Amino acid sequence: MSRARIPSAKTSVGGPPGRRYHHGNLRQALLEATVRLIEIQGLDQVSVRAVAKMVGVSPGAPFRHFPTRTALLTAVAEQAMDRLRDEIDKALAAAADENALMRYRALGIGFFTWAFGNPVHFQVISTRAVIDFEGSSLRARNDEIRAVMAGMMRDAQAAGLLRRGDPVRHAVAGRALAYGLARMSIDGQFPSWDVEDLNPLQEVIGIFDQFIASIAA
Amino acid sequence: MSRARIPSAKTSVGGPPGRRYHHGNLRQALLEATVRLIEIQGLDQVSVRAVAKMVGVSPGAPFRHFPTRTALLTAVAEQAMDRLRDEIDKALAAAADENALMRYRALGIGFFTWAFGNPVHFQVISTRAVIDFEGSSLRARNDEIRAVMAGMMRDAQAAGLLRRGDPVRHAVAGRALAYGLARMSIDGQFPSWDVEDLNPLQEVIGIFDQFIASIAA
C-alpha cells in the first residue's frame, strides 16, 4: 500500500507553511516575528515563548537556532547592521562624485534614513542591555563605519574643505550628533518642536546640514 | 523582670543596622543597593530579589515601597534627575555673570560632569525600556531643562552672539551632541581615540567647545 506523501516543500519560503513538522526556515521566521513583536508590544515585553507562539512552534524550538534570548536579539541587531550598511553603501554610491565633506554628509543622511525607516532595529542595536555587542560582529562593523567617517573628515581637511578645528573631533561630533538626534527623536524628545507638521527625518537632516555648514570652509 | 530593650534607633541612618525587624530606612537603602548592583552586575541582571538580598530583607519587602520593578528603577532615575539638576544649578551659578552662549556652554559642561560622574544614573535614565519616563516627573523635568537651553540660545541670538542659523536648531543640536557623546562614551564607542591617555570628560568637553565655537559669531 502506498503511503500518503507530504509534498516535500524543502526550502519553500513563499506559500502558506502547511504545518509541517519542520518549519523549513524557522531561523528567519523567528527574527521577523521578533521584530514584529517589538513593534506591537515593546522591546521589554518580548519573550522567546511569545516569539515561538507567533511563529507557531513549541517554546523550546527557538533554542535550536539561538542559544539564548540575548543571541536572538543580537541576531536582530546583526540584521539591523546589514540594513544600515546597505543604506550607507547606497548613499555613498549616489554621492561618489562629490567631495569628501559631501560624502560625509551623505553617509550621515544614510544613517538617518535607516534609523527612521527601521525604528525597531535602531532601538535594538542601541540598547546594549539586551544584546551582546562585544561578543558579536557588531563592534567590529561599527568601528569600521566610524573609521570610514574619520577618514572622510581627514580627506575633507586635506582638501581644504574645513574651516578649522581637529578633523577627528569633527568626525566624532558629527557621529555623536547623528546618534543623539536619532535616539532623542525615537525617545520622543521632539514632541511638538517649534515648527509643526514637519517630517522628523527632514528636520533632523536640516540640523545635520547646519552642522556640516558650520564646519565647512 | 525587666525585658531586654532594643535601643529604639528610630531613624538612625548612620551605624550598623543591627538586624531589627524594621529596617528604618529601607526605601533609600533599596535605591542605593540597586545602583551598587547595577555597577557590579549590569542593568539587565538587576532583580528585585537580588536587591532585597543585598539589603538583607525578604524578597517581598521592596514591594512595600515600590509597586513594581519599573517603579524601583524609575525612582533611581528620579534621583539621577535630582543630581543632574544640582549639577546644572551649580554650573549656572558659577557662570551667572557670563553671556547667554557661555551659560549654555556651562550647562552643557554641567551635564557632562554629571553623566561621567554618575554613569549608572545616566545609564538608567537613558534606558527607556526599564523606566516609566512618561508616567513620572522625568518627562516634565527633562522638558524644563530643554526649555532653559532653548531660551539661552534665543538670548544668545538676540545678543548677536551667534554666527547664523536657527537658534532653536542650534539648541537642539547642542543637546543631541551632548547626549550622543555621553551615551557613546559610556557604550565604549571611544576605545582608544586617536590621542591616548586623555580624560574622557575633558575630551568630550573639548568637542563640545568646538561646537560652541562653530556657532559663535
Add this chain to the structure above:
DNA sequence: CTGAAATGTAATCAGCGATTACAAAATGCG
C-alpha cells in the same frame, strides 16, 4: 535503503515579578 545529523516537541527546572495572608513593630491617642 539506512544510519547519522538536523530539527522540532514534551516535560521539566530554577529564578523572576508580583500578590496574599499573616506577624511584628511603630505610632497616635485616651
Add this chain to the structure above:
DNA sequence: CGCATTTTGTAATCGCTGATTACATTTCAG
C-alpha cells in the same frame, strides 16, 4: 502608661520566563 491602628517586613504562593534534557520526526549523505 495601655491599647488600637497603621506601617512595615515575612512567608507562602502563583503564573510566567529562560533554559535544559530526553525523545520524536524529518532530512540527507553514502
